[in-house]
Structure formats: C-alpha cells, structure tokens
Amino acid sequence: AQTVTQSQPEMSVQEAETVTLSCTYDTSESDYYLFWYKQPPSRQMILVIRQEAYKQQNATENRFSVNFQKAAKSFSLKISDSQLGDAAMYFCAYRYNTDKLIFGTGTRLQVFP
Amino acid sequence: DAGVIQSPRHEVTEMGQEVTLRCKPISGHNSLFWYRQTMMRGLELLIYFNNNVPIDDSGMPEDRFSAKMPNASFSTLKIQPSEPRDSAVYFCASSLVADYGYTFGSGTRLTVV
Numbered sequence: 001a002q003t004v005t006q007s008q009p010e011m012s013v014q015e016a017e018t019v020t021l022s023c024t025y026d027t028s029e030s031d032y033y034l035f036w037y038k039q040p041p042s043r044q045m046i047l048v049i050r051q052e053a054y055k056q057q058n059a060t061e062n063r064f065s066v067n068f069q070k071a072a073k074s075f076s077l078k079i080s081d082s083q084l085g086d087a088a089m090y091f092c093a094y095r096y097n098t099d100k101l102i103f104g105t106g107t108r109l110q111v112f113p
Numbered sequence: 114d115a116g117v118i119q120s121p122r123h124e125v126t127e128m129g130q131e132v133t134l135r136c137k138p139i140s141g142h143n144s145l146f147w148y149r150q151t152m153m154r155g156l157e158l159l160i161y162f163n164n165n166v167p168i169d170d171s172g173m174p175e176d177r178f179s180a181k182m183p184n185a186s187f188s189t190l191k192i193q194p195s196e197p198r199d200s201a202v203y204f205c206a207s208s209l210v211a212d213y214g215y216t217f218g219s220g221t222r223l224t225v226v
Binding site for chain 1: 146155156158161169202204206213214215216217219220222
C-alpha cells in the first residue's frame with residue numbers, strides 16, 4: 001500500500017529566509033503524481049505545486065520549488081524568501097492514476113518577522 | 114468558476130440527529146471525493162465517485178455514514194444518527210484529470226454535542 005510520511009510536525013523560519021519541508025513516500029508504481037497542499041488558518045486546501053514522476057526536472061512555482069528524488073522516494077518543498085502569509089499547514093500528497101490522493105500528516109510552518 | 118461549493122460552512126447538532134452535508138463540484142469535473150479531517154487522524158478519504166458512481170467507500174467509518182451523487186453537479190454526505198466523535202471538518206473535492214490534483218471546497222466544520 002502506498003504511504004506518505006512527513007517527519008517534521010513543525011518547522012519555523014525567519015521572514016525572507018528559506019525553509020525546506022520533507023516528505024517521503026512508498027510506492028511500487030513508476031508513474032504517479034506528487035503534490036504539496038497548503039492549509040492556512042482559513043482551512044482552505046490550496047494546491048501549491050505538483051510533480052509528475054516521469055519528469056526528472058524539478059517543478060517550480062515562483063518562490064516554491066521541489067527537490068524530487070525518485071530513487072529515494074523523496075519529495076521536499078523549498079520555500080524561498082519566506083513571507084508571513086506562508087504560515088500554514090503543509091501537506092504532501094501522492095496520487096496514482098485516477099485513484100485517490102493519499103496525504104501525509106502535515107507540517108506546521110511558522111514564519112517569524 | 115466558483116470552485117467547489119460546500120454547505121453549510123458550520124453545523125452544530127445534537128447527538129442522535131441526522132446531518133446532511135452538501136457539495137457542488139466544479140462543472141466538468143468527473144471525480145468527487147469526501148474527506149474528513151481531525152487532529153488525531155489527519156485527512157481521511159471517506160468515499161469517492163467517478164462519473165457519479167461510487168468507486169471506493171472503504172473509508173466510510175460505519176453504516177451511520179452514507180453518500181450519494183445523484184447527478185454530476187451535486188453530492189451529499191449524510192450521518193444518521195450523529196455522534197460526538199463525528200465532530201470534524203468534512204471536505205469535498207473534485208478533479209478532472211489525475212495530474213492536476215484536486216480542487217477542494219472550503220469544508221464544513223461539524224460539531225456534534
């Protein structure tokens with residue numbers, strides 16, 4: 001069965017600094033999708049970035065980028081130039097084909113001024 | 114597009130009462146998912162539909178929970194009778210293709226007293 005693990009329950013970063021959130025997963029599939037979702041206090045789940053497993057190039061979205069290591073089954077999220085608005089819960093998620101999204105337990109990110 | 118619309122946003126009910134949560138997916142999306150979020154268990158998939166047909170309901174906790182999708186633009190999640198342990202945030206999400214993840218609604222916070 002596929003699993004997603006986020007080993008950092010909480011992280012903190014100074015405004016304008018860079019922070020990396022970790023995620024590992026387990027699967028026997030070769031073609032799948034990985035996602036990072038942000039959940040601010042408003043509780044809305046917001047898609048931050050996605051990665052297709054067959055693409056070797058790491059995805060980037062403005063200040064957000066990933067380090068995708070397929071062999072190691074690792075999918076970390078890097079947030080550059082952190083802003084106060086980045087404070088939220090961040091969830092890593094895995095999806096195979098049209099199947100369900102499997103979420104990790106989340107990492108709470110605090111941003112200090 | 115208005116996104117995925119859930120109602121109500123908050124629901125407070127007494128133990129034993131019937132609760133119905135509603136969801137309108139994004140027009141054109143053919144998959145719909147119901148998730149439950151609690152502090153203890155994180156995000157759990159309850160059930161999902163493809164083309165209005167239930168595909169996997171293995172996450173439905175017990176017979177008190179039922180879900181329907183009578184047409185492509187509407188789904189309900191019903192709890193009867195409700196219990197205090199059902200208190201959680203319930204999310205609905207919809208999707209068109211696997212690689213773009215889900216779009217979530219704003220969730221319904223259910224409190225059973």
